[in-house]
Amino acid sequence: MRILFATAPGYGLTLPLIPMMWAARTAGHEVLLATTSEMTEAGARAGLAVYDVFPARDVWGDLMRQVMDKTADHGDEPEEYRLARQSMGPFGLFTASMTAGTIEAGRVFRADLVAYSSDHAPGMLTAAALGVPGLEIGNRVSWSTRDVDWSQRADRGEDEVTAFMRTKLGIGDRQARVIARIDPRAPSMGGLGNDEQAADARDGVPWWPMSYVPYNGGAVVPPWALQPADRPRIAVTLGTVVPVMTGVSNLRVVIEALGAMEVDVVLAAGTTDLTELGELPDNVSSVGYLPLSTFLPGCAAIVHHGGSGTTAAPLYYGIPQLVLPSFADNPMSAQRVVDRGVGLSHDPATVDVDTVRELVDRLLSERSFADAAAEVSAEMAAQPSPAIVLARAVAALN
Structure with a gap:
């Protein structure tokens, strides 16, 4: 099986998913990580094949500049970027800049499954565009997609940037079949524990518990x-x-x-x-x-x-x-x-x-x-x- 993993270009947003990528590789599946900016190097150092979905610019750097200087003149920019700047948090920018490249990665890779972090709309949109199943993986153990995620936003879980990209890229209202949402939290931190019968009341997608495995890079240990x-x-x-x-x-x-x-x-x-x-x-x-x-x-x-x-x-x-x-x-x-x-x-x-x-x-x-x-x-x-x-x-x- 060919599994595309899609993550945003931040350490805290990508590294928690790498143990799952290792699990896929050791099980004999073909794996491709679709991300950008510093995470391309982080993924390569983790022994993964990586596809840079937006090599033309440093998306993470763009985000930092956007946050640090809200008065900057953005000149003639695509509509999705204007919408992203008006959205809450960084995820609108990721959706605007990374969705097209993530879809292209999945297409050339011939992905059978798209696995993505729970707050990464480009992964969800890629599964929908390609007509393949999706697997949503929580990347936090202190809170999860049950607390905050794209699927709790208005209009069937999608914000204005996501809706715009659906139209721009011709995805329309297609929805991917989500196999499950993975919850890495311990039971006493709000997680499922070993309750494998839990399902999302909004759309019936099952929630599966998973143990968190820390990965924050390799090093020569002193x-x-x-x-x-x-x-x-x-x-x-x-x-x-x-x-x-x-x-x-x-x-x-x-x-x-x-x-x-x-x-x-x-x-x-x-x-x-x-x-x-x-x-x-x-x-x-x-x-x-x-x-x-x-x-x-x-x-x-x-x-x-x-x-x-x-x-x-x-x-x-x-x-x-x-x-x-x-x-x-x-x-x-x-x-x-x-x-x-x-x-x-x-x-x-x-x-x-x-x-x-x-x-x-x-x-x-x-x-x-x-x-x-x-x-x-x-x-x-x-x-x-x-x-x-x-x-x-x-x-x-x-």
């Missing part, structure tokens, strides 16, 4: 990451988007707070310019872009921004977390963390050094957070693996 720490090790990251949007002011507060504690800090800031922070405290090690999976198992806690993948990884490893939510889905992730008791949260706009110390100290000293995190980790491990879910989807086609 020896210290595999060795027990002499004192609590704290991971700190703001992801790939927050530093671009808001700078490093929150990071400065966190580093100053942790620098005076009896802990070892692993600062994973990617390519963020840290010169504003000055000289780092002796107990802080800046490791650049080191995948969380390489060192998180040895950590006692993590401080982060609330990105979907960054929230999911500590849940998988049973690590308590402090979330300083920035924007988009970050506050929702933070609320789920607090409600389940696996961590704490604070508004980054008002957080200060003393508060960070107090909250991190609570994560380290109050056993309830580690116990709750371990419970969620066990729940996730008990759910069907991506390989089992993929096999079920293939069987449903026959």
